[in-house]
Amino acid sequence: MKITSRFTVAVHTLLAVYVLGKEYKMTSDFIASSVNVNPVVIRRTLSSLKAAGMIEVKAGSGGATPIKDADDITLYDVYTTVDCVEGNLFNFHENPNPECPVGKNIHAVLDSHLADAQTALENELKSVTLADLMKRLNILM
Amino acid sequence: MKITSRFTVAVHTLLAVYVLGKEYKMTSDFIASSVNVNPVVIRRTLSSLKAAGMIEVKAGSGGATPIKDADDITLYDVYTTVDCVEGNLFNFHENPNPECPVGKNIHAVLDSHLADAQTALENELKSVTLADLMKRLNILM
DNA sequence: TTTGTTGTAATGTCAACGGTTACATTATAT
DNA sequence: ATATAATGTAACCGTTGACATTACAACAAA
Numbered sequence: 001m002k003i004t005s006r007f008t009v010a011v012h013t014l015l016a017v018y019v020l021g022k023e024y025k026m027t028s029d030f031i032a033s034s035v036n037v038n039p040v041v042i043r044r045t046l047s048s049l050k051a052a053g054m055i056e057v058k059a060g061s062g063g064a065t066p067i068k069d070a071d072d073i074t075l076y077d078v079y080t081t082v083d084c085v086e087g088n089l090f091n092f093h094e095n096p097n098p099e100c101p102v103g104k105n106i107h108a109v110l111d112s113h114l115a116d117a118q119t120a121l122e123n124e125l126k127s128v129t130l131a132d133l134m135k136r137l138n139i140l141m
Numbered sequence: 142m143k144i145t146s147r148f149t150v151a152v153h154t155l156l157a158v159y160v161l162g163k164e165y166k167m168t169s170d171f172i173a174s175s176v177n178v179n180p181v182v183i184r185r186t187l188s189s190l191k192a193a194g195m196i197e198v199k200a201g202s203g204g205a206t207p208i209k210d211a212d213d214i215t216l217y218d219v220y221t222t223v224d225c226v227e228g229n230l231f232n233f234h235e236n237p238n239p240e241c242p243v244g245k246n247i248h249a250v251l252d253s254h255l256a257d258a259q260t261a262l263e264n265e266l267k268s269v270t271l272a273d274l275m276k277r278l279n280i281l282m
Numbered sequence: 283t284t285t286g287t288t289g290t291a292a293t294g295t296c297a298a299c300g301g302t303t304a305c306a307t308t309a310t311a312t
Numbered sequence: 313a314t315a316t317a318a319t320g321t322a323a324c325c326g327t328t329g330a331c332a333t334t335a336c337a338a339c340a341a342a
Contacts, residue, residue, distance in 0.1 A: 001225060001329080004142050004299070005232040011251060012234065016243045027318065034241040035234055038301055043319065060309030062318040075254060091146040091330095093153065093176055100175035102157045105281040109274050110152060113216060117265035124258035133250050140246040142298080145330065168287065179332050184288065201340030203287040232299095 006082040009035055010045050014078065014130055017055055017064045019137060025063040045082065052081040070134055076125035089118040147223040150176055151186050155219065155271055158196055158205045160278060166204040186223065193222040211275055217266035230259040 012035050017026050024030060028046060032039040046064055049055050054068045054077075079085075092114075097103035153176050158167050165171060169187060173180040187205055191198050195209045195218075220226075233255075238244035 001142065001145050002232040003230055005234045006299085007231060008233045008247075008251060008255075012237065012243060012247050015247070015250070016241075019243060020241075029318085034238045034244045036236045036238050036244070037234060040302070040321090041300070043321085047320070057319070058309075059307075059319045060317080062309085075258075085142055089144055090148060091143040092149045093146045093178060095177045096153065097175045097177050100157075100161075101282040102153060102160060102278065103175045103177070105278055106149075106153050106156070108281055109156070109277050110149060113265070113269045113274075114149075117216075117262045120261040120265045121258045124254070124261045128254045133254075136250050137243065137246055140249055141242040147330085170287085181290085181333070182331070184290085188289070198288070199340080200288045200338075201286085203340085 003085065004082070006045065007079055009037060009041065010049060010078050010082045011075065011130075011133070013042060013045050013064075014049065014054065014073070015133060015137060018066050018070055018130065019134055019141075021065055026065070027062045031064075048081050048083075049078075052077070054081070070131035071129055073130040074126050075128045076122055078130075079122075079125055088114070089121070090114045144225045145223075147186065148220055148225050150178060150182065151190060151219050151223045152216065152271075152274070154183060154186050155190065155195065155214070156274060156278060159207050159211055159271065160275055160282075162206055167206070168203045172205075189222050189224075190219075193218070195222070211272040212270055214271040215267045216269045217263055219271075220263075220266050229255070230262070231255045 013031055016031050016034055020026065028039040028042040031046075032042045035042065046055065046057050050057050050064075054066075054073055055064050056067050057064045092107070092110075096106050154172055157172050157175055161167065169180040169183040172187075173183045176183065187196065187198050190196050191205075195207075195214055196205050197208050198205045233248070233251075237247050
């Protein structure tokens, strides 16, 4: 079970818009050929990123441009924007038997630890900004 | 996208075997009625836990019993045992375009951060043992 | 040899993902 | 105004993985 590639696609898309946007018109076709997916997938991604206020997309004339400061966009923001996980990361079996001492208390015993694990992951994602990625990318390019 | 409930089912199963095993014969039917899933699901779970050396399962006569010390079983051990995630937690889009400066470097820029997030989650799971859960459960029961 | 149980294969259902086609809508240039 | 090039979206498909369930062979003990 893996976290959907919508996430890495969205990060790739943002990097393209923020870094290459000065030089090229960032159409869904352009980005799609960089990411190597169908342009419609990119349009869906752009639509989410736009709804989150990160970018602007021009209908008709075409092209996506940055709106939000790259320092104010974390990987966690992107992660939530493209709905990688809704609510709990861990799927819990439903309806454990309340007649059984284990079934009755399994949530009380386990929930907080699962939440801690999820929080640890999310905090790591919060610690990285798009600006961080851009700095590293500019060195490599 | 969520992590399969096989994980919480396996933890529930282990707690049942370790805590209730002294008092009852822990058959797949018994555990299944506590977890509230089909007995075959529990047999598959028991099979994995047995392969990991945590428990013993008696074919024919029936019943599962603890083998490994509860202090030596972490949530992470269970997590890997039931194959919640194989390899990377994050799905990466395949074949980003190497002709594009972003596509060429996206892995170099992103991989380490994704790995860090995954490690943070796994470390949290490593910090909790079955014995910890049993202590808490014994207080509640 | 009967009974209760495990081990496992096979099948079905369902949801999510990603790919793709199609087309209405929109902006711009000529 | 019209042609052109893009976006926005709905619709549909194929694949995959999860989980449930049925079926039955293998097995151990009374």
